Amino acid sequence: MEKTITVLPGDGIGPEVTEAAVKVLQAIAKRYNHTFNLQYGLIGGAAIDACENPLPEETINACSQSDAILLGAVGGPKWDQNPSHLRPEKGLLAIRKHFGLYANIRPVKAIPALLEASPLKKEVAESVDLVIVRELTGGLYFAEPRKKTNDYAVDTLVYTRNEIERIVDTAFQLARSRRGKLASVDKANVLDSSKLWRQIVEEKKQGYPDVEVEHMLVDSTAMKLITKPDYFDVIVTENMFGDILSDEASVITGSLGMLPSASTREDGFGLYEPVHGSAPDIAGQNKANPAATILSTAMMLRESFQMETEAAAIEEAVFNVLNDGNFTSDLEIKGKRVLSTTEWTSKVLEELDS
Amino acid sequence: MEKTITVLPGDGIGPEVTEAAVKVLQAIAKRYNHTFNLQYGLIGGAAIDACENPLPEETINACSQSDAILLGAVGGPKWDQNPSHLRPEKGLLAIRKHFGLYANIRPVKAIPALLEASPLKKEVAESVDLVIVRELTGGLYFAEPRKKTNDYAVDTLVYTRNEIERIVDTAFQLARSRRGKLASVDKANVLDSSKLWRQIVEEKKQGYPDVEVEHMLVDSTAMKLITKPDYFDVIVTENMFGDILSDEASVITGSLGMLPSASTREDGFGLYEPVHGSAPDIAGQNKANPAATILSTAMMLRESFQMETEAAAIEEAVFNVLNDGNFTSDLEIKGKRVLSTTEWTSKVLEELDS
Numbered sequence A, B: 001m002e003k004t005i006t007v008l009p010g011d012g013i014g015p016e017v018t019e020a021a022v023k024v025l026q027a028i029a030k031r032y033n034h035t036f037n038l039q040y041g042l043i044g045g046a047a048i049d050a051c052e053n054p055l056p057e058e059t060i061n062a063c064s065q066s067d068a069i070l071l072g073a074v075g076g077p078k079w080d081q082n083p084s085h086l087r088p089e090k091g092l093l094a095i096r097k098h099f100g101l102y103a104n105i106r107p108v109k110a111i112p113a114l115l116e117a118s119p120l121k122k123e124v125a126e127s128v129d130l131v132i133v134r135e136l137t138g139g140l141y142f143a144e145p146r147k148k149t150n151d152y153a154v155d156t157l158v159y160t161r162n163e164i165e166r167i168v169d170t171a172f173q174l175a176r177s178r179r180g181k182l183a184s185v186d187k188a189n190v191l192d193s194s195k196l197w198r199q200i201v202e203e204k205k206q207g208y209p210d211v212e213v214e215h216m217l218v219d220s221t222a223m224k225l226i227t228k229p230d231y232f233d234v235i236v237t238e239n240m241f242g243d244i245l246s247d248e249a250s251v252i253t254g255s256l257g258m259l260p261s262a263s264t265r266e267d268g269f270g271l272y273e274p275v276h277g278s279a280p281d282i283a284g285q286n287k288a289n290p291a292a293t294i295l296s297t298a299m300m301l302r303e304s305f306q307m308e309t310e311a312a313a314i315e316e317a318v319f320n321v322l323n324d325g326n327f328t329s330d331l332e333i334k335g336k337r338v339l340s341t342t343e344w345t346s347k348v349l350e351e352l353d354s
């Protein structure tokens, strides 16, 4: 198959981790006889520096002409004092909105080799295998009116039926392909938008009799993600709750540096990026953990290109390298072998070559 | 001193835990020569059953004529299908709003005897000693417009300067009386209300040069509360973020059944309640852990009545009973002695008597 991928390295460690992932993509292309056309674009701080726009027109054009997007990370102290429209994360918000990438999918699975690095007790974290499905283009993030004066400020949380229906469908379908359990998270005892959300989940569940669905409040969910994270299979929630809960979930297994994410829409087009940030403190030092970005390309192959075998091959290679005791310096594992970004990536490439 | 306290037992285990706390208040009155006039009122499901109103007029009147309120807990499956205005939690929201109780204070401190019950590793949780200051009468909880049709729904997040200033002042003052560190939590990279929040914190910090203040994003805070909870001293945040983060924080030390809370305003009037819920599954079985409610009365004595010695005596009694190996059945501690609610309370009373 021939596919075009736009790579947006971004800021901080973004260029290093996307470079690692690109090597893996090239190895996959060779091994499975695909052609991946790679084109590069600017986003975030890098784009602000080059052309005073966190999401330049050329980047949008490049992405429009491609089958998927691979993003590194955006942001850094250099741009922290910028006015709002010249902030790196505006590029991220704008690209999600522009391409209608409403479904943010974040799997969190315990990796035995990494449990030692988890803040949770082994017995609490070891069976974790959940996915958070976060609505990504609605709610408080984009709705009007929004206004700030010196004396008051307003944000607006709006959801339409259609916005809720499509993300709820995504989640039901995902739950059906997994263990058949869905937790729909809202704050229906306070918010009108949550009442509509809950109503639509109730309607939709008729169409998925094989999925067991439960409504949970966002505050209790924040507790249960710590006390009993293995309780969850698929979690679906609105944009802001999803932002908070998915970050919370990302640290429970000790493997933040390993977590991939996808932001997709109905037709399968999607943006793939690591869950971790741009880590400006270690940028350019060949220290970053490229695993999350490499695993994000596996998600891309599976979700956007239907290349299940290829995706599984990448995942297997990554886990083999970890199980052999190879880690990057972000992971605090006793007696581990510490490799640089490029060394660790070479191990993965060797696995894919063998 | 003579003080009038309105006790609102509420639902589920509420009556049992408030009864325990009342016994402790009576012991304190005797030992320190105070008069506590106790009057009782209905709230939540109990009030809905009695007069179809989760916060009856008589309850408001009783509270108005008192110096502080002690609340058990509200809610339960019996009222879960009720229309919105006949839900137990409406009583809670209404009492907060009616009395302008804008400052919700929730201390979370590791208790060595209970660390075993924590989902976190001992070394992560053992030094935790933080307080969450949550704004309680603004934001998404109360602002208009709020509307739900079959096709869309809207909630509104509004904050005025005055609402932000007073809660930020509360938090700075608290930080000053503790370790002098304040984390102000917002989502200023997305929300206009957070931008105003951040601006006001920046203005206010001039008045508290002895407090070190840091702005943190709500998503990173949700992570850090798990990976490094002992990083925090005082956390201040808006209503909805506070709801989520304070519940998250409440489980990190394994002592949810131990956590008290205060909801207060400038003049010191306040409502005191345990952080845990009404636990309908164990209601009426003399099994509930009364510690959180007993410790809430200690907060009442300290915050509303300036009775520091008395408050400290209650806290010492509770910790002595725990350190002697006495627990209620909610706490999973190996080799523990399991007591009923009344037995455990008697131990606390013995301590206060001795």
Ligand SMILES: CC(C)[C@H](C(=O)O)[C@@H](O)C(=O)O
Binding pocket: A089, A092, A093, A243, B189, B190, B219
């Ligand atoms: C950078 C920020 C705007 C963004 C968000 O809140 O969505 C980030 O936290 C994320 O989760 O991708």
Ligand SMILES: CC(C)[C@H](C(=O)O)[C@@H](O)C(=O)O
Binding pocket: A189, A190, A219, B089, B092, B093, B243
């Ligand atoms: C019951 C509910 C409305 C309430 C809230 O969200 O404030 C509760 O979760 C709390 O934190 O006291």
